[in-house]
Amino acid sequence: MSRLDVRKTYKLFIGGAFPRSESGHSYVVDDVRGRFVANAALASRKDARDAVAAARKAFPGWSGRTAYNRGQVVYRIAEVMEDRRPQFVQAVRQGEGGTAATAEKELDAAIDRLVWYAGWADKIAQVVGNANPVAGPFFNLSTPEPTGVVAVVAPAESSLLGLVSVVAPVIVTGNTVVVAASAQRPLPAVTFAEVLATSDVPGGVVNILTGALDRTIPTLASHMDVNAIDLTGLAGDPEQGRALEVAAAENLKRVRRAPSAEPDWDADPGLDRMTDFLETKTVWHPIGV
Template identity: 75%
Template sequence: MSERLAVKKTYKLAIGGKFPRSESGRSYQVADSAGEFLANAAWASRKDARDAVAAARKAFPGWSGATAYNRGQVLYRVAEVMEGRRAQFVDEVARGEGLARQRAEKAVDEAIDRWVWYAGWADKIAHVVGSSNSVAGPYFDFSVPEPTGVVAVLAPQRSSLLGLVSVLAPAVVSGNTVVLAASYERPLPAITLSEVLATSDVPGGVVNVLTGRVGDTAPALASHMDVNAIDLAGAAGDTEHAHELELAAAENLKRVVRAPGAEPDWTAEPGLERITAHLETKTVWHPVGI
């Protein structure tokens, strides 16, 4: 008997809980670290970026209005499904990043654990960064953190899963919705994660994934007036591009997580900085009842 023909995959975008083709009709070949063909990925356009922002805005009221406890449960379910597809993630990380299987397994396990860690903060972050303020008068005064809105996230270009989770999870855990621009050369873990999200309990539009060159979609996201914040992790080391995106973001006073000089060590303790970067603080005064 002859060998089976290879089933070559052509992946699509993830927008609004669906998997549409790019409106441009373009795709590109994704190769592994040795240059061998892995799959075809959609090449997102500026129109796709705008559609993703519209989907994220539509999903924002429901996701931000859910209880923090419920969001934590939903995000923990994502980790459960990731665990079930662990072998696929390991293969994609190993081939995309050129890692030995043991190192790829460690990276995937750390990514799943990182997702669980952030999910656990869903119903705790308000108690850590919120406060009850002392005031001179017969009033209660509370400072309460709230999600900022739609967040554009440029995923790290090198760390295709652990780095991805480290910038995506802190944005969604507090109630924001996200438009994610995946790594150009290593997009497969982001695509697989979008499939995990679609088969978990995450509402459609909470996370929207764009593949293709970040230079095609990032300027549209940075200048979009309905995007409230942008994380420039994926522009690490590209000072000129990061500067241009910061200038575009300044047009509507977006919150900006600035690009690092080089891609950081994603295995380090994450801290709460990326959660708080996407939060607003609302202060409420209420008269003391008799």
């Protein structure tokens, strides 16, 4: 008799812990051919709220770290991912199908993207900051600062490379994030959470919710303690994007609108996924004796 395998329970990732949904609900995740893979946690409004609270709690510590340190922490995520390649390859193939080679390629790109963003940690301020030559005896310096707690609707299709491409730029600059993972393809996100938990990322910096988006993202969009929202995962759904943008206006969240179609994740990312979630702070001081 063959050995019965031990199945993994796919849970949420909130504040560095892996709770089940407080609602007790889960949902069936099938693979690309429709076969049962797992029961994933179905995040509720309350889970979204808890995730925001965890992200807020983590924000001062994370944003207060040196940029060099944040860069190292993000780089460390890449290292740990590299260590868990087979698991990611499997998770990507379950959700997205394709060959082992295409999954490997996506994983390579995801790891490389983390490394790319890790390097930005202590350079972005130099590229987007400014010393301003004001007409008077004043020192004047503009520097970027993280916006705060950012809600991210992760891409629906690209469940690993897309996920990494929207999370890394947000956190590397010092924001904390609540991610609504791809509802259809949540497993790479959960595996990613396990990587985060075993790397050096402090609890609460990244929080990952799985399940139907309509249960969580309206809560995130209207939550008054969320500073910004990235609607990338709603590509091709302008109506929901509009509704969330309206909700986000209540506390003037910075909104990154949904594109008409999911972006090409292999393209050069540019800076805007970082700069969209940065504030510019300008400090004046007199120059005298």
